[in-house]
Amino acid sequence: MSAPNSNxxxxxxxxxxxxxxxLDDNQDNASSCEKFQKxxxxxxxxxxxxxxxKRRDFLKYKDKMQTEGFEPADGPKESRS
Amino acid sequence: xxxSVLFVVCVELLRFILTRSHSRGPFSLPLFTQRxxxxxxxxxxxxxxxxxxxxxxxxxxxxxLLGTWWYVRNEKQxxxxxxxxxxxKKVALGQGDFSLLDHRGHRRTKRDFLGSWxxxxxxxxxxxxxxxxxxxxxSAVVSALDKDRSLPAVQPLFVTVDPERDxxxxxxxxxxxxxxxxxxxxxxxxxxxxAGKDYRVYASxxxxxxxxxxxxxxxxxxxxxxxxxxxxxxYNRMKDxxxxxxxxxxxxxxxxxxxx
Numbered sequence: 001m002s003a004p005n006s007n008x009x010x011x012x013x014x015x016x017x018x019x020x021x022x023l024d025d026n027q028d029n030a031s032s033c034e035k036f037q038k039x040x041x042x043x044x045x046x047x048x049x050x051x052x053x054k055r056r057d058f059l060k061y062k063d064k065m066q067t068e069g070f071e072p073a074d075g076p077k078e079s080r081s
Numbered sequence: 082x083x084x085s086v087l088f089v090v091c092v093e094l095l096r097f098i099l100t101r102s103h104s105r106g107p108f109s110l111p112l113f114t115q116r117x118x119x120x121x122x123x124x125x126x127x128x129x130x131x132x133x134x135x136x137x138x139x140x141x142x143x144x145x146l147l148g149t150w151w152y153v154r155n156e157k158q159x160x161x162x163x164x165x166x167x168x169x170k171k172v173a174l175g176q177g178d179f180s181l182l183d184h185r186g187h188r189r190t191k192r193d194f195l196g197s198w199x200x201x202x203x204x205x206x207x208x209x210x211x212x213x214x215x216x217x218x219x220s221a222v223v224s225a226l227d228k229d230r231s232l233p234a235v236q237p238l239f240v241t242v243d244p245e246r247d248x249x250x251x252x253x254x255x256x257x258x259x260x261x262x263x264x265x266x267x268x269x270x271x272x273x274x275x276a277g278k279d280y281r282v283y284a285s286x287x288x289x290x291x292x293x294x295x296x297x298x299x300x301x302x303x304x305x306x307x308x309x310x311x312x313x314x315x316y317n318r319m320k321d322x323x324x325x326x327x328x329x330x331x332x333x334x335x336x337x338x339x340x341x
Contacts, residue, residue, distance in 0.1 A: 001292060003206035003251060006258040009213055047294040048209040 004045065012044035016052050028060070090146075162335050166313060174312040175201075175304065179276035181240065184252035184265035191310055197236040198333065199306040203282045205243035205297045206255040211318075219303060220260035221322035222329065232333055233308075240266045242284035242299045244273040280304060280312070305329060307336055 004012065019040045022033035030037065041049055178191045200219050204212035219237045226235050237260055241247035244267055247255075252265030267273065277284055284299040303325065305314040313332055316325045 001294065003246075003255065005254065006213075009210075013210070044209075045207075045294055046290050046292055047207070047296050050290070051209045051296055 001045075008043075012040075012048060015040040015043040020056060023056075159335065162331065166335075169313060170311065172312070174280050175306055175310065177275070177279040179240075179266075179272070179279060181266040181268040181272055181276060182249055184249055184256050184267075186249045189264070189266060194236060194238070194306075195310050196308050198233060198308060198329065199236045199238055199304075200329070201238045201240065201280070201304040201306060202302075203240050203242050203277060203280070203284070203299060204301075205241050205299070206247050206251050207243065207294065207296070209296065211301055215301065215303060215318070216259045216263070218322045218325070220263065222326045223260050223262065225322065225326045226329060229330070232330065234262070235329065237263045238266060239263055240276055241273060242277060242282065243286065243297050244268060244270045245286075305332060307332070 015036070019033060019036040022036045023030070026032040040052075044052070175191075180188065180190045183189050200222065202212075202215055202219060204215065206212075216237075216239060223235050223237050226232055239252075239256060239259075241252065247265075247267050249267060252267055256263045256265040266276070268276075282300045282302075284297055287296045287298060289295045301318055303316040303320075304312060305316070305328075307313050314328060316328070320328075
């Protein structure tokens with residue numbers, strides 16, 4: 001399987017951007033954006049779909065940390081001895 | 082701090098030269114009252130000439146001081162740049178030799194690129210977004226530098242970190258979509274590893290999916306190598322093409338000065 005060429009890359013990025021725009025407009029409600037999801041999966045190699053999905057999750061997580069702040073998990077409880 | 086000291090010295094000297102008169106002490110009369118006194122006297126013309134000479138002397142002196150300041154500043158910047166180059170030389174990346182095949186199937190070694198400024202990037206053709214972005218950036222830098230006829234041509238190089246899939250044909254298809262001078266380099270896994278190790282490039286292929294496709298996690302840096310084959314600088318994702326072009330231009334100018 002040869003690597004995507006420049007046009008295929010741009011088609012994939014375009015489909016990804018459409019999907020992400022839809023998700024942004026629908027508060028990440030995946031069911032509202034099924035059409036774009038299918039288009040995205042058709043335009044991009046499977047590895048890239050995984051890669052971009054992970055990237056979006058990371059970006060959302062980063063946003064959440066920056067807006068809502070970070071709460072460190074509770075440390076280990078004091079052991080009773 | 083040096084600049085402000087120099088400034089104060091300039092101001093004091095100017096004051097000294099402009100307010101000096103023959104009969105009184107050096108700091109006695111301000112220029113304004115002196116001029117009034119001059120107009121009242123009979124020898125006004127010679128006094129005026131004396132004023133003109135003083136102004137000329139002041140300007141020449143001021144110009145000399147400014148020139149010195151400028152020279153000192155440039156020397157300081159040059160020293161700063163030399164220090165950074167020395168630091169990077171100690172890191173000693175790219176000291177070894179590599180032997181790879183270019184995208185036309187010709188064997189190329191590091192020696193072939195001596196005499197040129199090189200912008201080197203490690204990546205792979207199945208890369209989803211980062212490698213195309215970085216190669217577009219390099220292409221933009223090279224095009225911008227090409228516009229300046231006084232600068233030598235820069236040689237962009239793309240070395241694969243995925244020799245399993247990126248053979249000569251794959252590279253040929255890939256590089257032709259970027260700057261026309263971009264050369265793609267590949268080889269056996271051993272040869273590629275040697276080249277990567279030389280620049281301490283981290284590369285780790287990820288898990289293969291059902292199609293056998295995988296993504297290679299790798300160092301994302303553009304390396305600048307001078308015509309002597311010495312690693313001089315590196316640029317990460319945060320640097321845009323304008324900043325990189327500016328940095329390369331400065332390195333080129335310092336390099337010329339050294340060899341004189």
